[in-house]
Amino acid sequence: MVVDGTYSDDTFYVTANGVSFNNFSIENGVDGIVLDSVSDCFITNCIVNSSDYDGIWLYLSSNITITYCESYYNGWEGIDLWPAKDCVISDCSGSENGDGMCLYSDEGFYCDNNTVINCSYDYSWWSGIWLSEASDNVFINCNFNNNYEGFYLQSDSNNNEIINCTFSDNYDFGIDSWGDDYYNTFENCTISGTSGGGYEEWGGVGVWLGQDTASNNFIGCDVYDNIWGFLIKISPYCKFRNNNIYDNEYNFGFEFIYNPTDVYMDIDLSNTVNGKCMMWLDGVSDYVIDEGHDPGYIGLINCTNISILNVNVSGIFMAYTEDSTISDVVVHNQRRGIFLVYCSNIEIMGVLGYHNQNGADAFESPYTTIFESTFRDNAMINCYLGKGIYLKFSPYSDIRDTTVYNNGYEGIEAGWGSDHTTIVNCTSYNNYGECHPGGPWFGRGFNIYYGTHYCTIRDCTTYDNYESGIIIRNGNYNNIINCVSYNSLESGITLRSGDSSNNNISGCVFYNNSEGGIKLEYAINNVFTNCDSHDNNYGIYVTSDSNDNLIYHNNFFNNTQNANDECSNTWDNDYPSGGNYWDDYTGEDNDGDGIGDTPYDIPGDSNQDRYPFMNPNGWIPQPAEIEIGDISGGLGKVCAEIKSVGEVSIENVVWNISVKGGILGRINVTTGGIIDEIEPGNSEIVCTDKFIFGLGKIEITVSAEADNADKVTKKVDGFVLLIFVIIR
DSSP, X not given: OEXXXXXSSEEEEEOSTTOEEESOEEESSSEEEEEESOBSOEEESOEEEOOSSOSEEEESEESOEEESOEEESOSSEEEEETTEESOEEESOEEESSSEEEEEEOBTXXXXXXXXXXXXXXXXXXXXXXXXXXXXXXXXXXXXXXXXXXXEEEESSOOSOEEESOEEESOSSEXXXXXXXXXXXXXXXXXXXXXXXOSSSTTOOEEEEEEETOBSOEEESOEEESSXXXXXXXXXXXXXEESOEEESOSEEEEESOOOSGGGGOEEEOTTOEETTEEEEEEESOEEEEEOTTTOEEXXXXXXXXXXEEESOEESOEEEESOEEEEEESOEEESSSEEEEEESOEEEEEESOEEESSSEEEEEESOOSOEEESOXXXXXXXXXXXXXXXXXXXXXXXXXXXXXXXXXXSSEEEEEESSOTTOEEESOEEEOOOOOOOTTSOOOOEEEEEESSOOSOEEESOEEESOSSOSEEEESOOSOXXXXXXXXXXXXXXXXXXXXOEESOEEESOEEESOSSEEEEEESEESOEEESOEEESSSEEEEXXXXXXXXXXXXXXXXXXXXXXXXXXXOBOOOOTTTOOOEETTOOOOOTTOSSXXXXXXXXXXXXXXXXXXXXXXXXXXXOOOOEXXXXXXXXXXXXXXXXXXXXXXXXXXXXXXXXXXXXXXGOEXXXXXXXXEEEOTTOEEEEEXXXXXXXXXXXXXXXXXXXXXXXXXXXXXXXXXXXXXXXXX
């Protein structure tokens, strides 16, 4: 029988016990069938579709049996137990409802002890099935596929059993245990194909264990082909047995850890990641994990002196662990490839991390060291993560001889109080940026961020980044020394955001950056010296209340515009120390001191470099240099030419001539002296002052050194024939 509820409220509204529906097709009502405060009713072989709200709504009802029913195109739920208890729903299906099914406690009536068997709910715009404050329910042999989320547990939904169920090809979550859910068991379930693209920016999670979920069990489940396999936030005391986690982009990981109890897990070796065992050690000391164990994933909790060597894993997680080493390891396909939480003195050496979201991530883990490692291709998924190395609240860390590249957010970040971090001889490139309403964003080589001070980046190179090569945001007293930054789409280096002050940038080179070599925004009291900025749009661009900065002894050349300063800053270090070199300076140097006689005007406001240099690096004293010229003989003496071949005079020149040899070694003449000054291009002739007489071969050694020039020595052979000295 077909019943059209177009002109009715609820098509069927039942308030009597023991009512049965069989072989009805119900469409277009506000609700299809409503059972209100009843029991012992049966709904069999019915089709309910296109209701404004629920296809079938069980309200304050119990002992209802629904079998072989279909529900589709209903605005809210296909079958809604809001609330109902002790019901059996079997062999039902639905598609394209708001939710396929809903079990929801309300008005002090708990939605408990229901059984759902052999049901299938697909293509819901929200969830295949939604539980809220619903406990002690059983789901067997059910399929929840192609929904926004397959199975949604919310708010005190406890002690539910989900057995032999499939959650496939959902968008944001296969299983979503959002919060305050305990003692649920998922056994022999399949969670696969969760692809993202739904309502959550970071969707695509096979199993999400969220805030304050705990003591849930996963037994014999297959989790594969999702973006994330398991993603865990705060869900302690969970039990994992005989689960197979494989072929997910990121297999098993933690979103965040707030306190020690968050990481207490019951995980044994029966679980596998990509076919290899999960190793989970708690309270272990003095232990080595190596290729003989062949782990797929490693978790260390409250451990000391653990060595992880020569393994290939999908993630390493350490919490409350100290004095341990990760060496010659490959880590990949993980939320955070290496994740350190509340650790100390962890050494990471010779690691290759790739295709994670963060390559190495240290949270409140001081004295982390990372040497000779590579972290690449760590992707920002849905506007989140994508960092090669991320230090947060992890001071006194040390990163050296490490390469990071192709990361979605940035190469290396020391942030949030990771003070006194040192980054030396590292390379960071092609950090491409993505995910911003106006187009791609981020993409930085090195980032000192948000209240991080006293750090040093030295002898590092960064290039081909989407935003800035180096950026300091809200960081003070940091040093950027002898670094090279080029080919970034924004700036070679940027100091930005509120309180980036008292930083020192020295000896760096910034070139071929699309916006500028140097950019200052809300940055004060910083010093730039001995840097080259060339072939950029702006050599340096100063804006947004960036005052009281000191910029001197830098070279600006081949830029579209060398400088623009909208603020108030100092562009020289007084005379005679001087200012900067500007290749578009047109003044003259009539006194020959290497400094222009008129100021260089800085475009943008009223700033000037009062003492611009005429030549690049004009502030660097040119070296004095000594050369020993011709050595000549004569009548009873040897002479030598001492030459000044540098750019400045040589001063207090100490010279020496030694003549030794002859038959029986009887010739031994040494003469020395001091010359006050020899100007550039000039020379002095010095000679021995003792008459030379004898016969035989001789060796002549001439040396000279000065207060401002290194010692040089020249040797020649000669011959003495009575009173004649002959140079060969």
